[in-house]
Each structure stands twice: as C-alpha cells, then as structure tokens.
Amino acid sequence: MGKRWLGALALVFGMVACDGGEAVDAGPPDGAAEMDAATADAGRDGGSECAPAELACGGACVDPDTDPAHCGGCDAACGDGATCEGGSCACPAGTRDCDGACVELVSDPAHCGACGNACAAGEVCSGGACAAECDPGLIDCGGACVDTGSSERHCGACDAACVSSQTCAAGSCECPVGALCDGACTDTRSDPAHCGGCGDACAAGEVCADGVCGATCPEGSTDCAGACVDTATDEAHCGGCDAACRAGRLCTAGSCGCPAGRTDCAGASTCRTTPPTAAAAASRARPGRPARAEPAPRLAPRASGAAPGPASIP
Numbered sequence: 001m002g003k004r005w006l007g008a009l010a011l012v013f014g015m016v017a018c019d020g021g022e023a024v025d026a027g028p029p030d031g032a033a034e035m036d037a038a039t040a041d042a043g044r045d046g047g048s049e050c051a052p053a054e055l056a057c058g059g060a061c062v063d064p065d066t067d068p069a070h071c072g073g074c075d076a077a078c079g080d081g082a083t084c085e086g087g088s089c090a091c092p093a094g095t096r097d098c099d100g101a102c103v104e105l106v107s108d109p110a111h112c113g114a115c116g117n118a119c120a121a122g123e124v125c126s127g128g129a130c131a132a133e134c135d136p137g138l139i140d141c142g143g144a145c146v147d148t149g150s151s152e153r154h155c156g157a158c159d160a161a162c163v164s165s166q167t168c169a170a171g172s173c174e175c176p177v178g179a180l181c182d183g184a185c186t187d188t189r190s191d192p193a194h195c196g197g198c199g200d201a202c203a204a205g206e207v208c209a210d211g212v213c214g215a216t217c218p219e220g221s222t223d224c225a226g227a228c229v230d231t232a233t234d235e236a237h238c239g240g241c242d243a244a245c246r247a248g249r250l251c252t253a254g255s256c257g258c259p260a261g262r263t264d265c266a267g268a269s270t271c272r273t274t275p276p277t278a279a280a281a282a283s284r285a286r287p288g289r290p291a292r293a294e295p296a297p298r299l300a301p302r303a304s305g306a307a308p309g310p311a312s313i314p
Contacts, residue, residue, distance in 0.1 A: 085246045104153075109143035119143065192226035202226065 050061035057074035064070055064087055069077050071084035078089035081102030091102035098108075098115035105111055105128055110118050112125035119130035126135045126145035134145035141148075141158035148154050148171055153161050155168035162173035165185040175185035181198035188194050189211050192202040196211035206213045209221060209228035217228035224231075224241035231237050231254055236244050238251035245256035 104144070107144040107146050187227075190227040190229050 050056050053063060053065070054061040055064050055070065055074060056062075057070045062070045062074075064072050064074075064076075064084075066084050068082065068084045068089070069075075071078050071089050072087035078084055079097065079100035079102065081095065082089045082091055082097070084090075091097050094106075095102040095104050096111075096115065097103075098105075098111045103111045103115075105113055105115075107125050109123065109125040109130070110116075112119050112130050113128035117130075119125050123130045123132065124134055124140055124143050124145050125131075126133075126138060131145075134140050137147065138145040139148050139154070139158065141154045144154075146154045146158075148156055148158070148160075150168050152166065152168045152173075153159075155162050155173050156171035162168055163180065163183060163185075166173045166175055166180070168174075178185060178187040178189065178191070179194075179198055180186070181188070181191075181194045186194045186198070188196055188198070188200075190208050192206065192208040192213070194200060195202050195208035195213050202208050202213035206215065207217050207223055207226050207228050208214075209218055217223045220230065221228040222231050222237070222241065224237050227237075229237045229241075231239055231241070231243075233251050235249065235251045235256070236242075238245050238256050239254035245251055249256045250259050
C-alpha cells in the first residue's frame with residue numbers, strides 16, 4: 001500500500017516539475033483584434049467544401065490546429081503574442097500568459113518575476129526582480145531591462161520589434177533561412193513563389209530546388225507543392241509533406257524534437273527550459289518585495305460564447 005502511495009506522489013511531482021505554464025487562455029475575440037485576426041487568417045473561401053482537417057469559420061476554411069483566430073474551434077482566438085499549436089494557444093519560449101497576453105517575466109515591470117507583480121514607480125524589472133536600475137549590459141526600455149542584442153521586441157533599440165518568425169541576432173532582425181518576402185520569412189531555396197529571391201516565381205508545373213526553377217526535384221529531395229525539400233531535416237515537412245514541427249522544435253532524421261538544453265514534457269506545446277532559480281531573482285529583489293511568486297496555473301482555451309474568466313486545467 002505504502003509503495004503505491006509513494007509511486008503516485010512521484011508521478012504528481014514529476015508532472016508539476018514539467019509544467020512550464022506556457023499554455024494561454026483563448027478569450028473571445030472582440031473589437032479591432034477580431035477584425036485584424038480575421039483578415040490575417042481568413043484562409044480559403046469557405047463557400048467550397050473544406051479539407052478534412054479544416055473547419056468552415058465565418059465563410060472561410062481554416063486549420064484549427066494552427067490558426068490563432070480559431071484555435072481548436074471557430075472564434076476561439078489566442079491572446080496577444082500567442083500562437084496556435086496543435087489546437088491549443090501557447091506563448092513563445094521565455095514568455096508566460098498574464099491576463100491573456102504573453103509577457104517576459106524577467107523584464108516586464110507590470111509582471112516582474114510573476115504575473116501581477118508590478119514594480120513601483122521609478123523602478124525597473126531586471127532579471128525577474130524589481131530594482132533601481134538595470135543590470136550591466138541591459139537597456140531600460142520603458143521600465144523593462146532588455147538585451148537589445150537578442151530581444152525580438154527591442155532588437156537593436158527600444159521598441160524596434162522583429163516581425164513574426166524573425167529572430168534578433170547581434171541587434172539585427174534575421175530570418176532563420178531565406179529572406180523576408182511579403183512580410184514573412186521565406187526559404188528562397190525551395191519556395192516556388194520566391195525561388196532564388198523575393199517575387200521570383202517558377203512557371204506552372206515547375207519546382208524550386210536550391211533557388212533554381214526546374215522540371216523535377218533532384219534525387220534525395222521530395223516535391224511538396226512545388227518545393228523541393230529534404231523531409232529528413234525540413235521543419236515544415238518533417239518526415240513527409242506538410243508534417244510541420246511545432247514552434248521551437250527541430251527536424252532530425254524525419255522526426256521533430258526539442259533542441260539541446262530543452263525538454264519536451266510529455267508532448268507539451270513548447271520545448272521548455274529550466275526556469276531561473278528563486279535565489280537568483282531574490283539576490284536583486286527590493287527589500288520587502290517578493291522576488292518571485294508561484295507560477296500561475298495553466299489555462300485552457302475558451303470556446304466561443306463562454307463566460308468571461310479563465311478556466312484552470314485540472
């Protein structure tokens with residue numbers, strides 16, 4: 001009997017340790033945010049029959065696994081900064097859901113170290129703790145202490161944000177591969193609409209391989225809608241066409257996995273790192289103010305028409 005209780009307790013603690021709290025509450029859309037999301041993610045015309053994996057939402061065919069305006073169901077919109085992965089809203093790595101928005105607890109003065117832990121007037125948030133000034137090497141951007149060499153919201157300077165899918169390296173926004181075409185990072189080595197450069201489209205029936213249009217894909221690559229890709233390493237076609245890896249995962253030998261130093265906790269929506277220790281944040285905390293509170297519970301997406309307020313996942 002005792003051994004069974006010990007085993008159950010070990011399982012519970014293991015689940016708690018893996019819970020990074022990065023799932024996001026998908027509140028009901030309203031106002032301009034709803035209009036913007038509908039415009040950006042309208043999908044194909046819903047007048048015709050949708051594909052088996054799609055839903056007809058507002059007259060358009062959408063993918064509920066990836067559409068942030070209809071994540072898991074029609075009109076179940078994700079919060080500010082969140083993405084839709086596998087039908088669930090998730091904050092990018094290094095951020096957490098606070099009041100429906102993805103925030104960086106290490107630098108956000110309104111949520112410094114924990115959701116709702118606001119710094120006092122004149123203070124900044126540095127390393128998850130309120131302080132009089134930023135740590136060396138960090139820049140004060142509206143009370144948030146950031147590294148402008150790597151921050152995607154403040155890349156190179158305060159408020160100089162990179163577009164979606166770009167990363168900030170040495171103070172410059174960069175696409176992982178290819179170039180920024182029509183406001184999105186595009187692999188110009190294989191995209192038939194931008195083959196070799198933005199706007200350089202291949203003719204009907206041609207494919208794009210290594211930035212050159214041709215009749216067929218070379219040996220060792222697969223034709224995925226005109227793009228010649230290596231399904232052993234391509235994150236958008238990992239193991240097969242359109243088998244995309246979730247954000248933050250790499251494709252190795254045709255399988256998606258977390259990069260070194262990150263962990264996939266039983267199929268969680270994002271690869272998670274070990275959070276900063278409470279002692280590290282406490283070393284910079286202002287006397288009398290808690291450096292870090294317990295993480296907020298993970299939140300479940302809300303369906304359209306649900307009553308306001310987050311619903312905790314049991």
